[in-house]
Amino acid sequence: xxxxxxxxxxxxxxxxxxxxxxxxxxxxxxxxxxxxxxxxxxxxxxxxxxxxxxxxxxxxxxxxxxxxxxxxxxxxxxxxxxxxxxxxxxxxxxxxxxxxxxxxxxx
Numbered sequence: 001x002x003x004x005x006x007x008x009x010x011x012x013x014x015x016x017x018x019x020x021x022x023x024x025x026x027x028x029x030x031x032x033x034x035x036x037x038x039x040x041x042x043x044x045x046x047x048x049x050x051x052x053x054x055x056x057x058x059x060x061x062x063x064x065x066x067x068x069x070x071x072x073x074x075x076x077x078x079x080x081x082x083x084x085x086x087x088x089x090x091x092x093x094x095x096x097x098x099x100x101x102x103x104x105x106x107x
Contacts, residue, residue, distance in 0.1 A: 015096045018044050042075035064095035
């Protein structure tokens with residue numbers, strides 16, 4: 001990965017927030033999360049996409065953007081399902097963690 005000037009602190013905060021949201025999601029008794037939780041997951045995925053959009057020439061960033069897009073789309077459906085959100089969210093948080101690690105190593 002080539003060195004980019006990400007806002008690593010913002011990216012890290014959004015990643016942490018996403019993990020907190022998924023903790024809330026896993027504590028839901030219903031398969032469909034409350035609409036406000038799904039909205040917050042979608043909004044956070046969108047914020048991650050905005051931070052990474054200027055660096056889409058990098059393969060890992062493109063993959064991460066795709067994961068964020070999948071999560072956002074899954075959360076924005078009329079009846080999002082917990083398993084679908086968790087699957088997309090796990091992939092996204094792993095990719096974001098890889099970006100943060102690689103950027104810190106390159107700095």
